[in-house]
Amino acid sequence: MAEQLPFADVGLASNPEPRCPCVLLIDVSGSMAEIVGEAGKSLGYTIQQDGQTYQAVSGGVTRIDKVNEGLRAYHADLNNDALAAQRVEVSVITFGSTVQTVTPFVTAHDFTPPTLVANGETPMGAAITQAIDALAERKRLYKQNGLHYYRPWIFFITDGQPTDAWQAAAAKVREGEKNKSFAFFAVGVEGANFDILKQISVREPLHLKGYSFREMFVWLSQSQRSVSHSNPGQEDQVKLTAPSGWASL
């Protein structure tokens, strides 16, 4: 009998394009529920979450709302490019109360932006490990299906500091970058511990200007579009536009 492949591989088989996988590793700890715009009336009480005290208010736009908006923009922009939509594969992994794969790998064409909800702590170490494992498994599937791929990206977004052991995960990131197994981008939102981010990420962590998640995601999409039009193995030659519109070093 010929090869026996699990059902999940059919999506891989029907699309022969080389893949450009990307894990969006998003912090959904309680602090991401902080209101950053259009706040309503104060409700006159406070809430303890993620080690901090917050004023409860009605209405308003939270950090996570901005992330969700950014994800939608990211999806729309990627799908404006038919080739990128077939080549870029997205997986969304969040870390808060738990580390959770919200969206398993799917081509941008089939991606539905999730609506994330903020709650819990910041288990960065576990999240990074899960992202690296997910990428390894995805690469294995690519090979099994005779598909080529670009260097995967892990796009790591946080606004806090780790609440679990992160050193082992940091070592894995450094090893992965060294072997060119993936590229790890860290983006710190206001409140992030940049000292630790610098120890985790080989590349200089980016400091998000304000809460311009939308701009950040559009930049990500544009960069992935450029990469996906290049050739696997040559992505290093792709000149990404500077993230100056939304980040500062």
Place this chain on the structure above:
Amino acid sequence: MTLPMLVGQNNRPLAIDRQIASGGEGAVFGLSDDPNSVVKVYHPHRPPTAQTIEKLTAMLGMVNPQLLKLTTWPTSLAYDARTRQVAGFVMPKMSDCQPIQCLYNPVQRLKLFPRAGWSFQVRAAQNLAAAFDEVHKAGCLVGDVNQSNAFVSPQALVWLVDCDSFQVQANGKSYLCEVGVPHYIPPELQGKSLRGLTRTENHDRFGLAVLIYQLLFVGRHPYAGVYQGAGDPSFEQLIAEYRFAQGPSASKWGMAPPPHTPTFADIPPETGMLFRRAFERGSETGARPKPNEWISALRQLEQEIADCPVDAGHKFWRGSKECVWCRLAAKGGPEYYYGVAGGHGTFVIDESKLQEIQRRLAAAQHADFAYAREQFSPATPPVPLKLPPDLPDLLLMWGRAKESQRKILLARQAEEENEIRQAEEDEGKAIKRLEKEHWRRKEELEDDYENAKKANRIASRNFRMIGFVLLGAMLSGIVMFPLGCFHRTFAWVGLAVFLVFGLGNIVFAVVTTFSPHRRRLENIRRMLAEGPSRLDDLIENELRITHRAKREAEERSIAIERHQEQILRQVGQICRPRIDEELYPRKQRHHLAEEKLLAIEKVWTDQVNQYRREKQSRVPDAVRLIAECRELSTQHQTESRRLAANAEEAGRLRHLRLHLISDADILQIGAGRKQTLAAHFIFTAADVEEDAILEISGFGEVLTSNLMAWRARVLSQFRFDPKTAVSPAEQMALASRFRTRQQQILAELDRQLSRLESLAPACQAAIKELHPELKKAVAVWEQARADLRLMTGKD
């Protein structure tokens, strides 16, 4: 980009229309006075170099009508009207074309070429080769062959674009193409700098072959296979090492075709040979097929394409045994040409296949493997081993003795049973009799008792009267006694009377107390009370008698039995030693043969039980999958409905957005108020929301309700047609998803059933191996049994 005023070679201004495309070098615009041409305008910050202008000019001189049908070849230059510098060039316009990537990629193809089957792709491949041929004939090379430099029309006509990057040979001068996409760069150039490199036709032919391969092999790249060697080579490395994934030799360099894709068995060997010549080592020496070789091979292939009887959208090479697309789908792969034949917007369960599967499932469950020892008996019954000559008489003697003993014992047994029954019957009768007697006597006694009681009562009355007289006399004595003071005699008489009658009274009382009446009464009462226990004693006595009788019968039997045994022993002493001498070996043989046979039979039943267990464990899986497959129909309906619902929502929003406030007549909303609304980003009916409007100063309840009424009016004009609202492509994509899932389930079911079906033959084979052994064992056992039976007369 801001466009300068452009003029053509004849100095006439170009009527620039809207922009069609833009890229790194410039943008392409339509021409409003020439529907068949477009103009490419270089970005003002990247004006064409002198080299480029020279190249374009040279190309203008090479143009021919053939080229203009296959390529966007420059037809004239465009100049900046002000500076008179070359700003771009005019070229033929392709209409309705898509990059070739959209045709070879199955997902894109189903969207953009929904009716294009494999034959369409074969035709496009031919046309692509023809376009290359024409370019090569003109002495040029495409150079930067890639997935977006060839375009395909809905009629499978192919256009080569980006002609200004071609490698051009003119006026003894070479204009090079110094860019490339690695996937289309031949192994010998991989990793080399393209700067200053003069390309050859053989290089171009590599790119052509890759595109043809992609068209024929569901978009896969010739070097994208499953690499089975060590390490993790990059794509470019695989190309550089000539690791072609197909063909008879691929395994030699550690490659295998990717799963779920066609293989060389699905194309004619001639075509396969062309691919091998293009991709295997040695191709770099100029051996790659020329465009016209492809044209003739593909033309031949086109004539050998057959329609699949199952799905008219499946086109496949007749020479392969079966429809490759059905085969791939049946094995759980994608439905590459789903819906190409049309009419596939809906999804139906493949009932015939499911029923076939259920039939197979039922059949697979049928096998039984019941065991019957007789089926292994030898054809002729065994001839028992002869007895020594003296034995028959001895056996007869022994047999008779046994028989006589048996008869006597049987007779005695019957007799004993009879005796016991008799004793029990006697006992029953006696008890009945005793009970009857008891009741009769009890009645008599009760009658006597009544009579005695009556007599006693009369006697008592008489005694009482006598008692009173005596008492009176005694009292008269006491009365008389004091008269003694008158005369002594009175005292003596009185005393005497008192004593005599007092004594008489005592005597009388004693006599009456022990009167016969009372005694009789007491007597009867006692007898009545003793009655039941007396009966019990009597019955117990009867039981004792019966018990004794039974014991005596048993004892008699035992005695007879002992006697008979003694007789048999005596007979046995005469004939048993000889008999046993012959019998024991036979018994032993029989015992061994039976043990051996049972052991083999156990192997048989173990095997069959294992088969049954495995079967039992697999059947539920298959049943579950069948149910899941049937379930797909409902799921598809649900999702269709959701799709329609979403479409309705989107349609409604679109409808609202089409109605601008600025164009509408709304009660009390004039131009000024419309401007206020616009300043609050409220432009169309879609933006009209009660809360938002109420927040705008100057807009109270009345104006807001006017606006809301207008919105409701607009909304009431919205008509939704669910049939047309969901695009066929969306319907097809949904149906395709379900059909793929169905194919996967059917493929999985097929695998499960094959496994299930293989169980019975495997079990059959295993038990068949036991047959010779069993035959032998049964024969030996039957012989031993016959030998034994000859002596014992039974099994």
